[in-house]
Amino acid sequence: DAGVIQSPRHEVTEMGQEVTLRCKPISGHDYLFWYRQTMMRGLELLIYFNNNVPIDDSGMPEDRFSAKMPNASFSTLKIQPSEPRDSAVYFCASSLVAGGYEQFFGPGTRLTVL
Amino acid sequence: GDSVTQMEGPVTLSEEAFLTINCTYTATGYPSLFWYVQYPGEGLQLLLKATKADDKGSNKGFEATYRKETTSFHLEKGSVQVSDSAVYFCALSPLYNQGGKLIFGQGTELSVKP
Numbered sequence: 001d002a003g004v005i006q007s008p009r010h011e012v013t014e015m016g017q018e019v020t021l022r023c024k025p026i027s028g029h030d031y032l033f034w035y036r037q038t039m040m041r042g043l044e045l046l047i048y049f050n051n052n053v054p055i056d057d058s059g060m061p062e063d064r065f066s067a068k069m070p071n072a073s074f075s076t077l078k079i080q081p082s083e084p085r086d087s088a089v090y091f092c093a094s095s096l097v098a099g100g101y102e103q104f105f106g107p108g109t110r111l112t113v114l
Numbered sequence: 115g116d117s118v119t120q121m122e123g124p125v126t127l128s129e130e131a132f133l134t135i136n137c138t139y140t141a142t143g144y145p146s147l148f149w150y151v152q153y154p155g156e157g158l159q160l161l162l163k164a165t166k167a168d169d170k171g172s173n174k175g176f177e178a179t180y181r182k183e184t185t186s187f188h189l190e191k192g193s194v195q196v197s198d199s200a201v202y203f204c205a206l207s208p209l210y211n212q213g214g215k216l217i218f219g220q221g222t223e224l225s226v227k228p
Contacts, residue, residue, distance in 0.1 A: 004157075031214040042220045043158075043203070050214060091157050097214055101146065101207040105157030 002026075004106035006092050012112045018080040021109045024073055025094030033103060034067055034077050035091040043091075049075065082113045116141040116208050120219035123201075127194055127226050135189040135222045137178075137204035146207040147171075147180055147187040148216065153200045161189075161202070194226045 005024040013019055025032050033048040047057040052069045060067070064083070069075040079086055089110050093103040121136040139145065146165045150158040162171030167182035176191045187204060204219040 033215065043218050045215060048215055056215070093157075095214055101214055101216065102148070102160050102163065103158075103216055105159065107157050 004092055004094055004104055006090075006106035006109050008109060009107065010110050010112075012114065013082055014114050015083055016081045017113075018078065019082045019086075019111060019113075021077040021090050021092075021111070023075045023077070023092030023106060025075070025092070026096075026104055027073065029094035029096045029104075031095045031097065031103075032069060032075050033093040033095075034075070035093065036088045037091060037108070038088045046077070079111075082111075084113045087111055087113050116145065116206060116217050118204050118206055118217055118219035120202075120204050120222050123221070123223035125222060125224050127224070129196055129226055129228050130193045131226075133189070133191040133194045133198075133224070135202055135204075135224070137187045137189065137219060139185050139187065139204075139206050141185075141206055141208055144182065147178070148205040148207070149176070149178055149187070149189050150203040150205060150218075151200045152203065152221070158203060194224070196226050196228055199224055199226045 007022045030051050034046040036044045046059045047067045048055055049069045067077045089108045091105050091108045093105045095103045117140045119138050148163045149161040151161045152158045162173040164171040164180040167180050170179045178187050178189045201221045201223045203221045205216040207216055
Protein backbone atom coordinates (compact mmCIF):
# COMPACT_ATOMS: atom_id res chain seq x y z
CA ASP A 1 0.00 0.00 0.00
CA ALA A 2 1.23 3.51 -0.78
CA GLY A 3 0.26 4.91 2.60
CA VAL A 4 -1.43 8.25 3.17
CA ILE A 5 -0.57 10.67 0.38
CA GLN A 6 -0.52 14.43 0.87
CA SER A 7 0.05 17.21 -1.60
CA PRO A 8 1.75 19.54 -1.95
CA ARG A 9 4.65 18.74 0.37
CA HIS A 10 5.59 22.39 0.62
CA GLU A 11 3.53 25.48 0.00
CA VAL A 12 4.63 29.08 0.18
CA THR A 13 1.99 31.73 -0.32
CA GLU A 14 1.26 35.32 0.50
CA MET A 15 -1.14 36.57 3.11
CA GLY A 16 -4.68 36.75 1.81
CA GLN A 17 -4.31 33.97 -0.74
CA GLU A 18 -6.38 30.81 -0.77
CA VAL A 19 -4.56 27.60 0.11
CA THR A 20 -5.81 24.08 -0.57
CA LEU A 21 -4.17 21.04 0.95
CA ARG A 22 -4.98 17.58 -0.34
CA CYS A 23 -5.05 14.12 1.16
CA LYS A 24 -5.59 10.60 -0.13
CA PRO A 25 -6.16 8.14 2.74
CA ILE A 26 -5.24 4.49 2.75
CA SER A 27 -7.76 2.51 0.74
CA GLY A 28 -10.46 0.95 2.92
CA HIS A 29 -9.87 3.17 5.93
CA ASP A 30 -13.05 4.67 7.36
CA TYR A 31 -11.64 7.56 9.43
CA LEU A 32 -9.71 10.56 8.19
CA PHE A 33 -8.09 13.19 10.40
CA TRP A 34 -6.53 16.59 9.77
CA TYR A 35 -3.90 17.84 12.25
CA ARG A 36 -1.79 20.96 12.53
CA GLN A 37 1.64 20.99 14.16
CA THR A 38 3.54 24.05 15.34
CA MET A 39 6.34 24.59 17.81
CA MET A 40 4.15 26.74 20.01
CA ARG A 41 0.97 24.65 20.11
CA GLY A 42 2.24 21.16 19.33
CA LEU A 43 -0.04 18.69 17.51
CA GLU A 44 -3.65 19.84 17.22
CA LEU A 45 -6.59 17.88 15.82
CA LEU A 46 -8.53 20.15 13.48
CA ILE A 47 -11.32 17.94 12.15
CA TYR A 48 -12.08 14.30 11.45
CA PHE A 49 -14.41 12.34 9.22
CA ASN A 50 -16.04 8.94 9.46
CA ASN A 51 -17.20 7.40 6.18
CA ASN A 52 -16.81 10.82 4.52
CA VAL A 53 -19.02 12.59 7.08
CA PRO A 54 -17.49 15.27 9.35
CA ILE A 55 -17.80 14.11 12.96
CA ASP A 56 -16.04 16.79 14.97
CA ASP A 57 -14.75 20.11 13.66
CA SER A 58 -14.32 21.75 17.04
CA GLY A 59 -10.59 22.06 16.47
CA MET A 60 -10.93 24.19 13.36
CA PRO A 61 -9.49 27.53 14.46
CA GLU A 62 -11.91 29.83 12.67
CA ASP A 63 -14.20 30.24 9.70
CA ARG A 64 -11.28 30.76 7.37
CA PHE A 65 -10.67 27.02 7.60
CA SER A 66 -12.88 24.47 5.87
CA ALA A 67 -12.53 20.78 5.08
CA LYS A 68 -14.35 18.45 2.74
CA MET A 69 -14.34 14.78 1.94
CA PRO A 70 -16.29 14.28 -1.29
CA ASN A 71 -15.48 10.57 -1.46
CA ALA A 72 -13.64 7.86 0.41
CA SER A 73 -10.35 8.47 -1.36
CA PHE A 74 -9.96 12.24 -1.20
CA SER A 75 -10.11 15.10 1.26
CA THR A 76 -9.18 18.77 1.17
CA LEU A 77 -8.37 21.37 3.80
CA LYS A 78 -8.83 24.92 2.60
CA ILE A 79 -7.70 28.17 4.17
CA GLN A 80 -9.21 31.35 2.78
CA PRO A 81 -7.84 33.93 3.29
CA SER A 82 -4.52 32.70 4.64
CA GLU A 83 -2.60 34.55 7.38
CA PRO A 84 1.01 34.31 8.58
CA ARG A 85 -0.13 32.63 11.81
CA ASP A 86 -1.44 29.72 9.72
CA SER A 87 2.15 28.74 8.95
CA ALA A 88 2.57 25.18 10.22
CA VAL A 89 2.90 21.58 9.14
CA TYR A 90 -0.48 20.04 8.31
CA PHE A 91 -0.86 16.29 8.60
CA CYS A 92 -3.54 14.01 7.31
CA ALA A 93 -4.05 10.60 8.93
CA SER A 94 -6.40 7.70 8.34
CA SER A 95 -7.48 4.71 10.37
CA LEU A 96 -9.70 1.67 10.32
CA VAL A 97 -11.88 1.09 13.34
CA ALA A 98 -11.49 -2.65 12.96
CA GLY A 99 -7.74 -2.13 13.16
CA GLY A 100 -7.85 -0.90 16.74
CA TYR A 101 -7.78 2.81 15.91
CA GLU A 102 -4.12 2.91 14.91
CA GLN A 103 -3.70 6.05 12.85
CA PHE A 104 -1.45 6.18 9.80
CA PHE A 105 0.00 9.59 9.08
CA GLY A 106 0.95 11.19 5.81
CA PRO A 107 4.27 13.02 5.37
CA GLY A 108 2.66 16.40 5.95
CA THR A 109 2.42 19.68 4.08
CA ARG A 110 4.66 22.47 5.29
CA LEU A 111 2.77 25.73 4.79
CA THR A 112 4.47 29.09 4.93
CA VAL A 113 2.34 32.21 4.67
CA LEU A 114 4.37 35.36 4.07
CA GLY B 115 -11.91 14.39 30.13
CA ASP B 116 -9.28 11.95 29.00
CA SER B 117 -5.73 13.28 28.79
CA VAL B 118 -2.08 12.28 28.37
CA THR B 119 0.91 13.88 30.09
CA GLN B 120 4.51 13.31 29.00
CA MET B 121 7.77 14.40 30.52
CA GLU B 122 9.07 17.59 29.03
CA GLY B 123 11.97 17.58 26.66
CA PRO B 124 14.34 17.89 25.15
CA VAL B 125 16.06 14.79 26.45
CA THR B 126 19.72 14.58 25.49
CA LEU B 127 21.60 11.30 25.86
CA SER B 128 24.86 9.80 24.75
CA GLU B 129 24.84 6.81 22.45
CA GLU B 130 24.26 3.49 24.27
CA ALA B 131 22.63 5.21 27.26
CA PHE B 132 19.41 3.94 28.82
CA LEU B 133 16.25 5.80 27.86
CA THR B 134 13.07 6.40 29.80
CA ILE B 135 10.33 8.76 28.64
CA ASN B 136 7.53 9.03 31.16
CA CYS B 137 3.87 9.01 30.15
CA THR B 138 0.84 9.07 32.43
CA TYR B 139 -2.78 9.22 31.48
CA THR B 140 -6.20 10.08 32.81
CA ALA B 141 -9.07 8.11 31.33
CA THR B 142 -12.26 6.25 32.09
CA GLY B 143 -11.78 2.52 32.28
CA TYR B 144 -8.97 0.91 30.31
CA PRO B 145 -8.05 2.72 27.13
CA SER B 146 -5.66 1.44 24.49
CA LEU B 147 -2.23 3.09 24.69
CA PHE B 148 0.24 3.97 21.95
CA TRP B 149 3.69 5.38 21.39
CA TYR B 150 4.28 7.20 18.12
CA VAL B 151 7.63 8.44 16.81
CA GLN B 152 8.23 11.38 14.49
CA TYR B 153 11.60 11.54 12.74
CA PRO B 154 12.74 14.92 11.41
CA GLY B 155 10.73 16.03 8.40
CA GLU B 156 8.33 13.10 8.57
CA GLY B 157 4.85 12.27 9.83
CA LEU B 158 4.14 10.31 12.97
CA GLN B 159 4.41 6.54 12.82
CA LEU B 160 3.31 3.94 15.30
CA LEU B 161 6.16 2.58 17.41
CA LEU B 162 4.28 0.23 19.74
CA LYS B 163 0.95 -0.24 21.46
CA ALA B 164 -0.81 -2.06 24.31
CA THR B 165 -4.52 -2.70 24.51
CA LYS B 166 -5.03 -3.98 28.06
CA ALA B 167 -3.52 -3.76 31.52
CA ASP B 168 -0.13 -5.46 32.02
CA ASP B 169 0.39 -5.78 28.26
CA LYS B 170 3.89 -4.97 27.07
CA GLY B 171 4.32 -3.38 23.67
CA SER B 172 7.71 -3.69 22.00
CA ASN B 173 9.37 -2.74 18.74
CA LYS B 174 12.90 -1.87 17.53
CA GLY B 175 14.30 -2.36 21.04
CA PHE B 176 11.74 -0.05 22.64
CA GLU B 177 9.34 -1.33 25.28
CA ALA B 178 6.42 0.05 27.28
CA THR B 179 4.21 -1.70 29.82
CA TYR B 180 0.58 -0.76 30.44
CA ARG B 181 0.41 -0.11 34.20
CA LYS B 182 -3.17 0.26 35.38
CA GLU B 183 -2.29 0.87 39.02
CA THR B 184 -0.10 3.86 38.20
CA THR B 185 -1.94 4.86 34.98
CA SER B 186 1.37 4.93 33.18
CA PHE B 187 2.92 3.75 29.91
CA HIS B 188 6.59 4.71 30.14
CA LEU B 189 8.79 4.19 27.09
CA GLU B 190 12.17 2.51 27.62
CA LYS B 191 15.15 1.41 25.58
CA GLY B 192 18.25 -0.20 26.94
CA SER B 193 20.77 1.32 24.54
CA VAL B 194 19.89 4.27 22.33
CA GLN B 195 21.47 5.06 18.99
CA VAL B 196 21.94 8.34 17.15
CA SER B 197 19.25 7.17 14.74
CA ASP B 198 16.71 7.19 17.61
CA SER B 199 16.80 10.98 17.69
CA ALA B 200 13.19 12.00 17.12
CA VAL B 201 10.08 13.29 18.85
CA TYR B 202 8.09 10.67 20.76
CA PHE B 203 4.34 10.98 21.38
CA CYS B 204 2.30 9.02 23.88
CA ALA B 205 -1.39 8.63 22.96
CA LEU B 206 -4.55 6.90 24.10
CA SER B 207 -7.71 5.64 22.44
CA PRO B 208 -10.54 6.07 24.92
CA LEU B 209 -12.61 3.14 26.06
CA TYR B 210 -15.74 2.77 23.97
CA ASN B 211 -14.16 5.07 21.44
CA GLN B 212 -17.07 6.27 19.37
CA GLY B 213 -15.10 8.82 17.44
CA GLY B 214 -11.98 6.99 16.39
CA LYS B 215 -9.76 9.81 17.53
CA LEU B 216 -6.60 9.53 19.60
CA ILE B 217 -5.61 11.82 22.43
CA PHE B 218 -1.93 12.75 22.14
CA GLY B 219 0.55 14.01 24.68
CA GLN B 220 2.63 17.06 23.88
CA GLY B 221 5.60 15.07 22.60
CA THR B 222 9.12 14.60 23.98
CA GLU B 223 12.12 15.41 21.84
CA LEU B 224 15.04 13.00 22.13
CA SER B 225 18.51 13.90 20.95
CA VAL B 226 21.20 11.21 21.00
CA LYS B 227 24.83 12.32 20.68
CA PRO B 228 27.63 10.09 19.36
